[in-house]
Amino acid sequence: MSDPIHPETRIGHVHLKVADLDRALGFYCGVLGFSLTQRYGTQAAFVAAGGYHHHIGLNTWESAGGGPPARGTTGLFHLAVLYPTRAALADALRRLQAAGISLDGASDHGVSEALYLRDPDDNGVELYRDRPEADWPRDTDGGLAMVTRRLDLADLLTAAD
Secondary structure, eight states: OOOOOOTTOOOOOEEEEOSOHHHHHIIIIIISOOEEEEEETTTEEEEESTTOSOSEEEEOTTTTTOOOOOTTSOSOOOEEEEESSHHHHHHHHHHHHHTTOOOSEEEEOSSEEEEEEEOTTOOEEEEEEEOOGGGSOBOTTSOBOOOOEEOOHHHHHTOOO
């Protein structure tokens, strides 16, 4: 076995094939609140948070007007957007509710709290926040003991910035 990857390595961005660029931007910028950092006509756009060059790339190069991949095929299960605080995740939930976007699910995993939904192109999206590592559930040997429990959305909405 080779040496492990550097512990500070992160996934930098995701690039999604979309059917309609304006519709995708309406969701990622209009609903979730990402900022448009660059656009290439009707074919591609880059969006980000906090002034970064891009966290999400959107393009229609191979997918303009197309439909989502068929169920039962390989591909992206979901992209995950990490929020820095519980209040920021609560704000994301408020944005989704205001836009009339329904959730596929909402889970408390012990290590994190997560909202699951679909974007306009039927891509899976997870919006989540991590709990501090010291609060992660552990088994008797000290290993992670992640769970999947129903997330109390009403309680989440009480979080405020």
